[in-house]
Amino acid sequence: MTQRRLFGDELGKRLDEVLFASHSHRSATRIAEGLEALSRDRQERVLHWANVAAGTYAEIGYQIATLAPQAFALLDDAGFDAWALASLDAFDRQGGRAAMDLLRDIEGFRGARGGALAVAKFSDIEARLSRFIQGLSGRPLSLSADPEAGAAAWTDSETIHLPARLASLPRTEANRGLYKVLAVILWAQTRYGTFGSALVDLQAALAPWLETVDHARALRWLSVLEAVRLEAKIAVDLPGLAAEIATLRGPWPTVLTPMVARLSRPDATLADTLAVLSDCMAGGEDAPLLPHQVKIDPAAALRVRAARVARDKQILSRAINALKGSSGRPGPRDESMAPLAAEGGAVDFNLSDEALALPPEARAAAQSLLQDLGEVPPECLVPAGPGAWQPTERTDGGEGLADQREPDRRYDEWDYRRKAYRKDWCHLFESDVAPGDADYVAEVKRRHAGLIRQIRRRFEMLRGEDRMLGRQAEGEELDLDAAVDAIADSNSGMESSERLFRRRIRNERSLAAMFMVDMSGSTKGWVNDAERESLVMLCEALESLGDAYAIYGFSGWTRTRSDIYRIKRFDEAYDSTVQARIAAVAAKDYTRIGVATRHLTELLLRQPARHRLLVTLSDGRPDDYGDEYRGHYGIEDTRRALQEARQRGVRSYCITIDRQGADYLAHMYGAAHYTVLHDVKKLPLKIADIYRRLVS
Amino acid sequence: MKIETLAPQLATIAEEPYYQAIGDETALFEAAYARRLPLLLKGPTGCGKTRFVEYMAWRLKRPLVTVACHDDLTTADLVGRYLIVGNQTTWVDGPLTAAVRAGAICYLDEIVEARKDTIVVIHPLADARRMLAVDKRGEMVMAPDSFMLVVSYNPGYQSVLKEIKPSTRQRFVAVDFDYPEAAVEAGIVATEGKVDIDTARRLVKLGELTRNLKGAGLDEGASTRLLVHAAQLIGAGITPHAACTAAVARALSDDPDMNGTLDDLVRAVF
Ligand SMILES: Nc1ncnc2c1ncn2[C@@H]1O[C@H](COP(=O)(O)OP(=O)(O)OP(=O)(O)O)[C@@H](O)[C@H]1O
Ligand SMILES: [Mg+2]
Numbered sequence: 019m020t021q022r023r024l025f026g027d028e029l030g031k032r033l034d035e036v037l038f039a040s041h042s043h044r045s046a047t048r049i050a051e052g053l054e055a056l057s058r059d060r061q062e063r064v065l066h067w068a069n070v071a072a073g074t075y076a077e078i079g080y081q082i083a084t085l086a087p088q089a090f091a092l093l094d095d096a097g098f099d100a101w102a103l104a105s106l107d108a109f110d111r112q113g114g115r116a117a118m119d120l121l122r123d124i125e126g127f128r129g130a131r132g133g134a135l136a137v138a139k140f141s142d143i144e145a146r147l148s149r150f151i152q153g154l155s156g157r158p159l160s161l162s163a164d165p166e167a168g169a170a171a172w173t174d175s176e177t178i179h180l181p182a183r184l185a186s187l188p189r190t191e192a193n194r195g196l197y198k199v200l201a202v203i204l205w206a207q208t209r210y211g212t213f214g215s216a217l218v219d220l221q222a223a224l225a226p227w228l229e230t231v232d233h234a235r236a237l238r239w240l241s242v243l244e245a246v247r248l249e250a251k252i253a254v255d256l257p258g259l260a261a262e263i264a265t266l267r268g269p270w271p272t273v274l275t276p277m278v279a280r281l282s283r284p285d286a287t288l289a290d291t292l293a294v295l296s297d298c299m300a301g302g303e304d305a306p307l308l309p310h311q312v313k314i315d316p317a318a319a320l321r322v323r324a325a326r327v328a329r330d331k332q333i334l335s336r337a338i339n340a341l342k343g344s345s346g347r348p349g350p351r352d353e354s355m356a357p358l359a360a361e362g363g364a365v366d367f368n369l370s371d372e373a374l375a376l377p378p379e380a381r382a383a384a385q386s387l388l389q390d391l392g393e394v395p396p397e398c399l400v401p402a403g404p405g406a407w408q409p410t411e412r413t414d415g416g417e418g419l420a421d422q423r424e425p426d427r428r429y430d431e432w433d434y435r436r437k438a439y440r441k442d443w444c445h446l447f448e449s450d451v452a453p454g455d456a457d458y459v460a461e462v463k464r465r466h467a468g469l470i471r472q473i474r475r476r477f478e479m480l481r482g483e484d485r486m487l488g489r490q491a492e493g494e495e496l497d498l499d500a501a502v503d504a505i506a507d508s509n510s511g512m513e514s515s516e517r518l519f520r521r522r523i524r525n526e527r528s529l530a531a532m533f534m535v536d537m538s539g540s541t542k543g544w545v546n547d548a549e550r551e552s553l554v555m556l557c558e559a560l561e562s563l564g565d566a567y568a569i570y571g572f573s574g575w576t577r578t579r580s581d582i583y584r585i586k587r588f589d590e591a592y593d594s595t596v597q598a599r600i601a602a603v604a605a606k607d608y609t610r611i612g613v614a615t616r617h618l619t620e621l622l623l624r625q626p627a628r629h630r631l632l633v634t635l636s637d638g639r640p641d642d643y644g645d646e647y648r649g650h651y652g653i654e655d656t657r658r659a660l661q662e663a664r665q666r667g668v669r670s671y672c673i674t675i676d677r678q679g680a681d682y683l684a685h686m687y688g689a690a691h692y693t694v695l696h697d698v699k700k701l702p703l704k705i706a707d708i709y710r711r712l713v714s
Numbered sequence: 715m716k717i718e719t720l721a722p723q724l725a726t727i728a729e730e731p732y733y734q735a736i737g738d739e740t741a742l743f744e745a746a747y748a749r750r751l752p753l754l755l756k757g758p759t760g761c762g763k764t765r766f767v768e769y770m771a772w773r774l775k776r777p778l779v780t781v782a783c784h785d786d787l788t789t790a791d792l793v794g795r796y797l798i799v800g801n802q803t804t805w806v807d808g809p810l811t812a813a814v815r816a817g818a819i820c821y822l823d824e825i826v827e828a829r830k831d832t833i834v835v836i837h838p839l840a841d842a843r844r845m846l847a848v849d850k851r852g853e854m855v856m857a858p859d860s861f862m863l864v865v866s867y868n869p870g871y872q873s874v875l876k877e878i879k880p881s882t883r884q885r886f887v888a889v890d891f892d893y894p895e896a897a898v899e900a901g902i903v904a905t906e907g908k909v910d911i912d913t914a915r916r917l918v919k920l921g922e923l924t925r926n927l928k929g930a931g932l933d934e935g936a937s938t939r940l941l942v943h944a945a946q947l948i949g950a951g952i953t954p955h956a957a958c959t960a961a962v963a964r965a966l967s968d969d970p971d972m973n974g975t976l977d978d979l980v981r982a983v984f
Binding site: 145146149150152153154155198255256257258259262499502503505506509669683684692693694696697700711 | 790795796797798803850877916919923924926927929930931933971972974975978979980981982983984
């Protein structure tokens with residue numbers, strides 16, 4: 019659909035909205051004239067970027083619009099985007115001067131971009147692609163970039179490795195498409211059994227060529243043949259996607275014709291591929307190279323898979339044993355269980371014809387086993403009898419650097435193995451964050467001026483939700499109900515009330531929000547930057563909303579040294595001291611998150627509000643020095659702490675930045691709602707919206 | 715003085731609404747009805763709760779009174795109020811009172827949206843007393859055996875301000891609703907959307923893909939309702955791509971990045 023161009027006066031009006039809200043002395047007419055000759059698409063592009071840039075710094079927006087006609091003379095659309103974006107990058111890193119210089123030197127920019135026009139970068143597609151892959155399948159797969167030139171695309175069955183840059187096709191768009199196709203093929207390898215199942219052992223099948231000169235050739239053939247088979251599989255449920263792959267690869271090379279005939283069937287399995295593979299290896303030829311060639315590394319994938327299968331089996335057996343234990347049924351023999359694999363990979367279990375409600379974690383494990391092995395191993399389903407399975411009891415290690423000071427508080431910690439609390443286990447120390455750069459907040463506010471304006475407006479609307487109070491002695495309008503009652507009363511001879519009016523009053527929100535910010539070492543870098551910026555956005559939002567709020571950071575170094583850092587107490591104003599503390603939020607040690615949750619819940623409970631909300635901002639798994647808190651223990655303790663909070667009337671919401679996939683999150687956050695952000699950089703943009711949804 | 719009473723006439727549902735049973739919900743509803751227990755339907759948006767109640771009302775041959783709750787809903791809006799007609803004071807029953815008097819099924823949709831002080835009027839109605847206090851008239855309306863109270867609520871909402879109080883929720887028999895399994899949902903989409911079963915299957919596949927993104931950028935995946943909408947557009951001659959973009963992708967998210975991913979998913983299926 020092509021739309022007509024905008025005329026000068028229309029352009030002028032829109033530019034005014036974008037650029038000159040606060041600079042009325044300037045006029046957009048001249049710029050508008052320059053843009054009139056551009057196509058509508060390009061006009062919209064210019065308006066878009068001018069708007070984006072103006073949100074950061076009005077002058078850049080102005081320059082982009084002014085220079086756009088010249089820029090389009092030298093750059094294509096993608097080039098124009100890159101040029102505008104580069105100026106914003108320059109501003110962030112080096113300030114306004116550098117941005118202006120970059121914008122003016124269009125020629126130079128084009129030169130520097132040079133042959134790079136067709137390159138697609140992993141970082142540009144990562145967020146969208148990782149969401150897409152997550153959409154395709156339940157089991158989380160993470161994406162990772164390999165910066166080496168000419169790096170292969172491959173997967174170890176948990177991470178999809180892709181080259182950091184792709185330039186093998188002539189256009190950027192096509193290379194982006196190639197990223198998607200590569201990722202999909204690798205996803206399909208994990209989804210449709212390229213690494214074997216309970217019935218087919220890939221390692222054994224490849225053994226004849228292992229450590230021979232033919233090993234690499236066998237793997238190349240395997241990759242190509244699997245590409246044929248998997249495409250047919252994909253076509254069953256995702257025909258559009260299969261068509262996209264087919265378009266990108268073009269016709270199969272003619273040498274593949276007989277193989278395609280054998281493998282391009284939706285019911286073909288790895289066993290079929292292996293049969294064809296032996297035939298190919300019997301001939302001396304090498305496999306053809308495909309445009310969407312991926313590498314298969316069976317050793318790496320099988321290693322990762324073995325670890326995962328062992329873990330999943332353990333989770334599942336434990337869950338089933340726990341269910342058995344609680345069902346109090348007699349002897350194990352009559353309790354064989356049949357897994358029912360429904361379509362779409364959902365798994366249900368029957369125990370003597372009774373549906374079993376597996377906890378989500380175990381359900382996910384069963385699903386994952388089904389995907390890896392094509393079945394749920396029978397040994398998981400046979401009850402082990404009492405005491406056969408015991409959690410591995412670790413020694414009570416992890417005694418860290420005992421602090422000389424007396425802790426401010428001690429808290430219990432939940433030990434899931436004992437199913438009991440460890441009394442006064444964690445020593446908590448509370449201190450202020452030492453103030454940092456006094457100008458930091460002002461700088462963030464300048465950089466995000468547009469966004470902050472928007473946030474403030476939205477939040478003021480929230481606060482503006484008023485309520486009508488009826489039957490008032492005075493007010494702005496008549497209360498019909500009251501009036502009718504009054505007439506009825508007087509008709510029946512009773513004395514009638516004089517409270518006949520409605521009055522508008524501000525709704526009392528009565529909400530106290532506590533923000534708990536991860537200051538563990540793993541947040542160093544991007545995450546920490548994003549956290550600090552997000553705090554600024556939050557403060558802006560909450561100031562316009564008027565909710566009571568506090569901000570604390572947490573970090574820790576073993577149970578005897580859990581730190582809580584005060585950034586803003588409930589009774590402190592959002593003043594320069596608080597702002598300087600926000601600037602100084604830094605990455606410290608580890609993530610012992612349970613004790614922090616308990617302490618801040620405690621503080622929150624002292625607030626006289628009707629609703630209490632605890633919002634956690636963290637970057638993933640609980641973790642602490644000495645290995646004990648890492649893994650299951652920490653997850654269970656965190657889960658428990660959130661449940662305790664919930665029971666005491668504190669609602670919690672967790673915002674997690676976890677790029678590693680989020681298999682454990684649903685379990686850990688059990689009692690809380692949560693959201694996962696894959697792209698840290700988005701946090702500052704999203705945080706206010708997340709909060710708004712929570713409280714409206 | 716005599717006060718006139720206006721009671722709205724309630725009609726039963728004449729034609730059988732299309733409802734595809736998912737589990738044992740029909741039997742549960744009938745049992746609750748027989749034992750005069752109120753029912754709470756929990757489930758994500760657009761999964762068939764309203765349709766189910768319509769269907770049950772038809773099946774039990776009771777009139778159905780539906781009230782969509784919102785935060786300005788007052789007790790008077792539910793119970794009734796006086797009006798002046800001519801020079802006469804007239805009492806008009808609210809939907810709840812009307813339903814109680816007529817022995818109808820009263821369905822309060824999205825009960826969490828209602829204000830807490832409004833909700834309490836249903837408390838005596840939702841326990842063994844089964845009566846409604848019409849304070850303004852000093853009247854107690856006893857519910858006949860055929861009266862049934864049904865409320866719905868979407869537990870997926872994240873707002874801390876919107877939760878059912880335990881004293882309310884513990885009066886109800888609760889039934890969980892969710893999107894049905896793929897084959898069943900495809901049947902619903904095909905029937906409701908008037909499309910062929912292959913198209914319906916693809917739409918359901920799309921729904922499944924978006925539901926995988928719940929919590930990872932989407933608050934909720936596509937509901938059965940959205941899939942039906944997309945099917946209806948396709949039936950009206952819109953291309954599947956355009957129909958899914960409009961009825962599913964754009965309906966789920968405003969975020970440009972998320973929209974990009976949703977477009978990819980639409981293109982993967984069609
Ligand atoms: N089991 C079903 N049988 C028939 N139609 C269904 C079924 N489930 C969903 N639908 C279709 O989905 C649409 C949405 O269902 P409905 O309006 O009952 O949702 P709801 O659960 O009440 O949603 P909300 O919570 O948003 O009110 C219906 O109009 C119908 O087309
Ligand atoms: Mg409804």
